[in-house]
Every structure is written in structure tokens, then in C-alpha cells.
Amino acid sequence: MAFVEDAAGSTWRSWAKRAAVWSAPALFSALETYSFSRDMPQAPAPWRVLAAQMPAWYVWLPLTPWLTRLALRERLNPLRVRPVLVHLLACLGMGALFAGVYATTTAGFMPPMPGRESVTWAARWLRAWWGWLPMMGMAYATVLAVASANQSALRARDSERQAAALAVQLAESRLLALQSQLHPHFLFNTLNAIVVLVRERETQEAARMLVLLSDLLRQLLQKGATQEVPLRDEVAVLSRYLELQRLRFADRLRVEWAVDPDVLEASVPHLVLQPLAENALRHGIGMRSAAGVLRIGARRLGDALELTVGDDGPGLPREFDLEACQGIGLSNTRARLSQLYGDAGHLRIRGPEGVGTVATVLLPWRCSPDSAGVAHG
Numbered sequence: 001m002a003f004v005e006d007a008a009g010s011t012w013r014s015w016a017k018r019a020a021v022w023s024a025p026a027l028f029s030a031l032e033t034y035s036f037s038r039d040m041p042q043a044p045a046p047w048r049v050l051a052a053q054m055p056a057w058y059v060w061l062p063l064t065p066w067l068t069r070l071a072l073r074e075r076l077n078p079l080r081v082r083p084v085l086v087h088l089l090a091c092l093g094m095g096a097l098f099a100g101v102y103a104t105t106t107a108g109f110m111p112p113m114p115g116r117e118s119v120t121w122a123a124r125w126l127r128a129w130w131g132w133l134p135m136m137g138m139a140y141a142t143v144l145a146v147a148s149a150n151q152s153a154l155r156a157r158d159s160e161r162q163a164a165a166l167a168v169q170l171a172e173s174r175l176l177a178l179q180s181q182l183h184p185h186f187l188f189n190t191l192n193a194i195v196v197l198v199r200e201r202e203t204q205e206a207a208r209m210l211v212l213l214s215d216l217l218r219q220l221l222q223k224g225a226t227q228e229v230p231l232r233d234e235v236a237v238l239s240r241y242l243e244l245q246r247l248r249f250a251d252r253l254r255v256e257w258a259v260d261p262d263v264l265e266a267s268v269p270h271l272v273l274q275p276l277a278e279n280a281l282r283h284g285i286g287m288r289s290a291a292g293v294l295r296i297g298a299r300r301l302g303d304a305l306e307l308t309v310g311d312d313g314p315g316l317p318r319e320f321d322l323e324a325c326q327g328i329g330l331s332n333t334r335a336r337l338s339q340l341y342g343d344a345g346h347l348r349i350r351g352p353e354g355v356g357t358v359a360t361v362l363l364p365w366r367c368s369p370d371s372a373g374v375a376h377g
Contacts, residue, residue: 018061022060026056029054030052030054034046048109049110052102052105052106055101056101059094059097067094067140091137094140095129095132098128102132194206194213212244216240228267228268229267231266231305235264238296241278242294252285252290254293256293256295258308259296262300263298265367266298266365273296279330280310284356284357288313288314293311294310295309297309304365305364306361307360315351315356316350333361341363347360
């Protein structure tokens, strides 16, 4: 029922627009005729001039949609004879119809010109058809031009929509490709750590790592191709991962959490923290023989969310350049931030040599619509 009402409303609006458009030349024609008729011995009343002039213009009103479809079906092309003949005949036909109505209304409402009292209707029609033919040609050309312009605008909008849809699909494909790199990269590194424990006959630790790895993979598979998750879920995944690493590093690893509870429902890229933590363990804490500290932080800064992963390792080498970094973890994270947030997503790596390293991620603040309650350990 609502669809029928909407369609009816749209039809009436369409008719109203066409009526307004064709009323303009009709009124100009009536005004011109009235101006000239005032010099006649028996000047007609204004309403007679309107009644004589306007109905002929309204013959365009019901036929405009048909002419528009004809213009789109038979596109004018000087090299093709058929469209030219079709539009020529249509223009002459519109002129004939206009002249027929015009001859009838002027005979009924306008006083005859002196000496033409006995002119037949056919003579009136022929005179009106011939006299109004140039104007009919311009009106017909206007209809063709408007139809062509509207069609071009529709094609342009369709092209823009298709281009936008393709851009979204391309961005999603890139994100999925980037995310797919993380899973095997993380998995292979963890399996290598388990292999080392098995070779060293640390079977209990290896078994514990396999159980933790199974739980972690289950969490990752549940997320599937999800690009953004609540920070609470991301912290839970990172906690599982760091449990695995504690078994690997034994007493050499201490984890300090500084995650503001108020930001746990914020949206973050899935697996944004794990590559940074892995990078800190490998190039920071893993490079020293003494115990090390891994610090995980999250806080809100106005309209942004700040995530930090720091270590107290040897720090960055002098020649370190984040832009030129080829490592999967950092390069992948930068690419995903760019795809998801554009210029609003940033990754910075800082730390004087010998003091430690801090990786900072800045994201636009967005609260996750479907946050799950999983606390970190």
C-alpha cells in the first residue's frame, strides 16, 4: 500500500513538474498575443487569449515522457539516417497536433481577423502548422537535449556508485590480504618456539603452549575476516599470546598492563597489538640476557585512542627507518591503519638507543557497537 502511495505521489509530482515547464512558453505566447491584439478594433479579453493560446502548448505535457524514451532509443547521429528521419517525423507530428489544437481554440475564443471570417478550419490548421513549425522545432530540440543531459547525469552517477563500490571492494580485499599474512606469520613463529621446547625436552611447557595455542587459534577463527573488534577482545587475544611467550621466556619476561578500563569498548583493528608485542619481544627483550619488561597501554586522548607497546630492550638502531621497514609486523600494521583510517591512523616507533622502544598507535575514537565482555589476565 505504501509503495502504491509513493508511486502515485511520484507520478503527481512528475506531472506537476511538466505542467510548470510547459506553462512557461504557454504564458509567454499568450502575453505576446495579448500585446498585439490590443491594437485590434475588438481587443479580446485576457481570459480569451489564455484560453486560445495555452491548451495547444499542453499537448506536450502527456507526450514528453514518450518523446524522452524516443530520444534515448533513437539517439541522433548525423551518420545514421534512421534516427534523423524518426525525429523529423516526430517533430512534424508534434507540430501538426499543436496546430490542430491551436486552430480549434483560436477559432473558438479569438475574434476573426478582418477579411478572414470565412476561413475554414483546415486553412487555419495549415497556417498554424506552418507558422509555428520553427518554434515546434526548438521545443522538440529542447526535449531531446534535456533527455540526453538527464541520461548523461544518470550514467555519471551510476559510474560514481560503481567506482565507489569497487573502491570499497578493493579496500576490503587489501585488508583481508594483510590480515591473512598475520595468522600464518604468528602461527609459524609459535610452532617454532614449541619445537625448540620439545628439542630441549621441556615437554610440559610444550604441551602447555599447544593448549594455549589451540585456545588462541579458536579465538582468531571465531573472528574470521572481522576487521575491527572491541579493545577488550584484542586485549584478551594478546593476553593468550603473552601467556605463550611467558612459557618461552620463563622468568625473563614481565608484562605490565596500563589499559584504562574506560577504553575497553573502543573499536580497534583486529590483531593490531600482537605484531607490535611480537616485535618488542624479538628485537627488544629477546636481545638481552637479563629479565625484561613489556608494557601494554591504552588511553583516550580527546577524539583519538592511543595504544602503546613498549619494552626496555637495547632500543632502536641509528639507521632505523619506519617508512623503509620491510618486516611483516610493522609494515602490515601501517598498511592496515592506512586502509582503515586513512590519515587518521598513525603508527610511530620511538626510543633513544639503549633506553628501550615504544610503538604507539593512534586511532580515531569509536565505540564498538557490539563489545564482548572478556577481561584480560
